[in-house]
Amino acid sequence: MDQQMQVTNQVLRYENGVVQLVEDVVVTEYPITIMLNDQEFATLVCSPENIEELVVGFLASEGMISSYEDIKELQVIETLGKAMVTTHRVNKLNEMFHSKRIVTSCCGKSRQSFYFYNDARTVKPIEVKNKVLTVDNCFRLMEMLQESSTIFQDTGGVHNAALCDENGIIVARTDIGRHNALDKIYGHCLKHHISIEDKVIAFSGRISSEVLLKVAKIKCGTVLSKSAPTELALRLAEELGITTVGFIRNNALNIYTNSERIMTPELAK
Incomplete structure (x- = not known):
């Protein structure tokens, strides 16, 4: 992408009783709106690098796709701040409750609350044992x-x-x-x-x-x-x-x- 991850900015710096004009490096922000099958799905404010990976990971973590092969086409249009995504299929239930906030039990133990419906649906206990x-x-x-x-x-x-x-x-x-x-x-x-x-x-x-x-x-x-x-x-x-x-x-x-x-x-x- 042409967007920069960081830019130089002039600031007034105070240090040890002295004020001077110096150059400082600050990060940039970039809004990207995900259009999923021609419908606006979400807008993410991010650093303008690896945007395609961000879109794929976000859709997977929200339960919209389960693998990269579920995506038919993905195009990032930088000038519009949009990512156009077409999938072979989409989980309609997850899409319906994408932003719905609820309180429910975690893993059936009734001790823990999730904030989003999709979290309660998609998050499962980790069964695979990591290497120590x-x-x-x-x-x-x-x-x-x-x-x-x-x-x-x-x-x-x-x-x-x-x-x-x-x-x-x-x-x-x-x-x-x-x-x-x-x-x-x-x-x-x-x-x-x-x-x-x-x-x-x-x-x-x-x-x-x-x-x-x-x-x-x-x-x-x-x-x-x-x-x-x-x-x-x-x-x-x-x-x-x-x-x-x-x-x-x-x-x-x-x-x-x-x-x-x-x-x-x-x-x-």
Whole structure:
């Protein structure tokens, strides 16, 4: 795309009692409206890179498609800010309740609430057992994620996410929206038929309930973050069988849920 991910802007900077005019790098935002079978489906505000992957991943996570082969045609029209998508078929029930908010039980245990009807329909417990990671794997993957995004290093204004295995990063994506970064990864994997179920998501930001649900829809069993989880995200992770590891920094980390996927030294007495 011709849109830039970042631009230079002049700002007044105050530092140590001195004010000066300097150049600063800021991220850009780009709205893209998804037209699904000639009907307006959703408008996403994103970073203008890997838009096709974003559209594919978003439609899959919303239950509109189940594979890349469900898409008959996909065209991104940059000048109009539109992605025109034609599918061979569409899940009419998921389409009908795409934005319907409800409160319902999670996984039949009546302890957890979903905000959207489609989340309750499409999110299932993770049954595939990830390969066990060592704590050193966790530290190394988080370090690799942080080093992979020059845009974050330049601007501090984006989220980073990566699909990993114990050997390193398979694919990494950057976006102003944390959900978008995950959808771009999902879309890339669907397009290129990359298996996800035995992989790990490394994420730069807070593990919110929305992020946790995205990870569950992608069908990853482990999510790593340098930041904190929310209480709702942890309740969802417990019920959906997802391992959450947070505050991975300074040679320390917290394992919050489903710790069997992380190999640790013996618990100190």
